[in-house]
Amino acid sequence: MTVDNLINWFPFGAEWPVITFVTAVLICAIPVFLFIAVYALVAIYGELKISSFMQDKVGPMGQGVGLHAGKWGLLQPVADALKLILKEDIIPESADKKLFILAPFVVFVGAFITFAALPFSQEIIVADMNIGVFYILAVSSLGVIGIILAGWSSNNKWSLYGAMRSAAQIISYEIPAGLSIIPIVMLTGTLSMQGIIVSQQGIIWGFLPNWIIFNNPFTFIAFFIFFISGVAECNRTPFDIPEAESELVAGAFTEYSGMRYAFFFLSEYANMFVVSGVAVAAFLGGWNSPIPGFMDSPSWGLFWFIGKSMSLIFLMIWFRWTFPRLRVDQLMSVCWKVLLPISFVNIFGVGIWNLLVG
């Protein structure tokens, strides 16, 4: 199901092309938005529970009489969301009001439009563009504009610090992320997300699924570079320096409260899914089953894609509750002195491997 399918399906498509296009886009956007909202609730609950189990506590539990968070605290994320919606929305007196209001939406849009190119299954993708990979890399860094706007318009020194750190970080880590995707394009010869996944069907080396991560040693390393860069782009620990609460209070989001803050929060979780989703599609076979031929129908594809993405998100949560935080200059040196040279070597390596073995 794609936007193109919907446009063709409308009987009056040829007469009112603009209306048809807008309607089709809206029809696709609403489920995506709902998906992000539901997924964020699940991820927040997962974060609470996983962190609790790692830290030797039980996390949200629904015990006692009266209003409580449901069985095993299942309603806790709902309560959190309700609290954020009902909270007073404060705009600081000295803030640049227009930019302050605009910023959360810019950040969210940056995360939201990336979902358009995520292949959820063989049939479910909003738009299977022939430049899908390129599109994702381009729009996923749009959010940084919102963070800079938020930091600048808050008129707060902590916010400005957070925004500048965030800008430097996200722009730097875009480069190794992009460079570690190039080997994929070289191997599969396509930029379309579905095309990349289709090329990963079957078996390699006799027993492993034909995922690109197993294709050769260089792609194996490329996956880790991509994932590390992805974690950095999501501002997750150990790369959470833009909102380092022990240093910068809350970084760029210091002055935000209520629903506006919730949008930043939602974008963070949405970004986590985007990074995991792209990593799954590009390296881990996308919606392909890990055992070829087993549970391999289109509806199972949705299960595999979300399942694999969620495992990577679990990994991010695990990182967050284990690692300390890097310093801003160490963060930069990891990017420019370690990840970047390795990704260049990777590109050559994949090229040579392809020539000799492939």
Added chain:
Amino acid sequence: MGVVHGDLMTLNIGPQHPSTHGVLRLKVKTDGEIVSEVEPYIGYLHRCFEKHCENVTYDQVIPYTDRCDYIASMNNNFGYAVAVEELMKIKVPERVEYIRVIVAELNRIASHLLALGTYGLDVGAFTPFLYMFRDRERILDIFEALCGARLLYNYIWVGGVSHDFPNEFVETVYSFLDYFEPKIKEYNELLTYNKIFIERTADVGVMPPEVAISYGVSGPNLRGSGVKWDIRKNETYSIYEKFDFDIPVGSGIMGTVGDCWDRYYVRMQEMVQSAKIVRQALKTIPAGNVHQALPKKIRPPKGFIYKRTESPRGDLAYYIVSDGSPIPFRLKMRSPAFTALSVLGEISQGWMMSDVIAILGSLDIVLGEIDR
């Protein structure tokens, strides 16, 4: 918005800030991320401790000492009691000395657990903080069984302690030690030898021994700089000479001697030593009455005393002037955290914003004791 300036930006960290460990304000001059000047402003928690003491009797001072370094109240009580006893030339029963050493060392472990846990928090590691608080909680449970309070104990009195051990107390402490000692390995795996943690703390905020000594820094901060100085050994008081324990000093395993990692690691090793002391004391504790030396009325002879003890933060000293009345004429407390904070400006120049937080955390200050 307006004119662009090329000079330094002044940033106020605190008094409300997540990692100033209390109500401390740091006036920081920064050039982007690089910090060129740090100036601590204190006094937000000033409660006139010393002036209060000039208006209450000697035994009424003890609850006030609790509230100075509220992380290690037992050690504060201990230091005060030892000072007044020396002024009055009281000899306390053997059992009381043992009880005091046991609770003081347990409190040292609790204090270091809090220091190391919040230090992890300062550099961004959340889980070690909760692990250490979980274990500190067990010490607080022990103290609650002992004297009913979990934070401000008012336990060690002049000439004795307020209560003897409750039933099965020794077994409880033993079981805590059996539980606690293996946990240190867990902390080391999770935080101490973590690559990122080492990157963040080794070679950062180096305090050379000369600087430490010239600022009067003491305790784990001084030992982190490689100076082997511990009042428990060098100017022994109570019955510390009976126990066999080492004084861990920083040796620059991960970087330079006197960096944040050394100060952190000295505290980690001191917990092992404290556990060792508690074990020895539990094994040899004699029976006896803990109240027999309690004076009816505390009225020290005319004179003065300057007595220092080793609190978890360093040399904690009381200077007491007595005019022969039941009320101290003058009482001055030498706060180890105060001197530790005074060196912050010196050792954090030229580091980055994040490092200032890391250095401040590694000094383990308690604002209650600094402001008094």
